[in-house]
Amino acid sequence: MTSPAIRERNFINITGEPNAGRHARRIHVRRTVMKNYHRQRRQKKKLPSKQGPAASSLGSEQATQSSSPYSSNLSLLDGRSPNEVVLDPAASSLFRAKAHDNPIHAQISTSIIRFLCGLVVKARQSICHVGFIHHAALEAESPSNHFLATCRDILSSHHDSTAPSPSSPALWERVHVAQEDIYVTCAQMNNWQLLSAAQAITLYILARFRNGKDDRFPHMDIALLFTLRKVFSHLKADYLSDGYHNRKCGPPAIPTSSWRDWIFHESVSRTATVYFLLTVVVSMDFGIECDQADRWRVEDMLLPGAKASWEARDEVAWRSSTSVSGNVDRLPFTLRLGDLASVDSSSGLQAQIAAWQEELDEFGMVITLAGQMLMD
The missing domain is CATH 1.20.5 (Single alpha-helices involved in coiled-coils or other helix-helix interfaces)
Incomplete structure (x- = not known):
């Protein structure tokens, strides 16, 4: 009999109600x-x-060379171009860069992918440098940020000069254990624990995409996506269905009554937006998800708050930063990604977008690029 201490790598508990849907x-x-x-x-x-024949022979020569995530100007993941990744029959059906016929979209897609992959690099240096994780998240160790702290330890310990390769079994074994722990316990988590779990799983997904497929963990991609969906299901049902939740297809407008509430809702929105940024540039469809009326959509994601508000060190600084453009309930907080692609040229909407663009951080800049792709 298998020892209870040995975890099954390929175990995925898809749903508690297999017959539903x-x-x-x-x-x-x-x-x-x-x-x-x-x-x-x-x-x-x-x-x-x-x-043609020449390109085919060149491709076979390149396949024998060692690869690195950024070995050329247009290389991704393992050194191949976006088109090579998509057309490679051996590549995983998940987490592949999408091909774009429009050369401008291809350039934008590459920039977004590099930004998302760079979040993994930032996380292993200092997880508070990640654009969807607030600096207050790890200032004090507590049960609320346990999953994010574990993620930080896993990424940092497996990405320094003395640690194993990012593709090593030890890395993904630890990720698997962390993912399974989150999946099993998320029903008992409070709002901050769910947020920490969602951010940790998002970083694992980005690391998985950046490092490429590992055949020793063939179902890791699906397990991570299912876990992220389950965590957000609890977040939406238990903590985002209050009076602020006025749209079913996107997160609720972010409350500004207190700094702590603002941090939570802004962080949830930014974390969800990372997933939707991935869906714009990367294959994320694994044939199980079905369209539902209450599912969030990329165009309904909230635009991130101002750089000064996000980086404020305390509530006084936060309130000061939000009052620069008016009051704490200023309209840009209710702008959504779809507004960037809107054909509505009304002066009111354009003025709000202009005010938001003047205050955005690098996370907002990448979302602007994604909005350009949606617009076209």
Whole structure:
């Protein structure tokens, strides 16, 4: 008999009610499989005409070379270009960079991907440098930030000069244990613990994408995505369904009654936005998710708060920063990503967007780029 101490790497508890929505899932899976099949056929037909014999031989030579995440100006993950990642039949169906026919979109996509991968680098240096994690999150060790502290320790211990490779089994074994712990216990978490868990899982997903596929943990990608969905389900049901929740398709408007409430809601919104940024530039469809009326959409994500408000060291500084553009309930906090792509040229909306753009941080700049892709 297997010892209870040995964890099964490939275990995924998909749902507590397997029969719920089964018919809808089957339809979605069939459509997704056929859509992916026809897309791959089209790509294979285009590949010979675009590359030719010389390009094919060059590709085979490059495949034998050692790779690194940023080995060339347009390289991603393991040194390949976005198109090479997408067209590689051996690549994982998840966490692949999407191909874009529009060269401007391809450039924007590469910039967004590099920013997201860079968050992993920042996390191992200092997790408070990550754009969706507030500096107050780890200032004091407590049960509320336990999962984020564990994530910090895992990433930092496996990404220094003396530690194993980022693709080592030891790294993903620890991530697997952390992911399973979050999945099993999230129903008993409070709001800050759920936030910490969501941020930790998001960083694991980014690390997984940045480091590429590891065949020793074939179901890690799906396990992480299911865990993130479960954590956000509890967040939405238990802590985002109050009076502030006035839209089903996106997070509620961020309250400004207290600094602590603002930090929580702003952090939840930023963490969710990272996931949606990934969906814009990376393949995240694993054939199980079904469209639901209450699911958040990328265009309904709140635009992040001002740089000065996010970086304020205390409540006095925060209130001072929010009063620069008016009062603490200023309108830019209610702007959503879809507003950047809106055809509405009304002076009121444009004035709000202009005020937000004048105060944004690098996280907001990347969201602006994503909005440009949605606009086109």
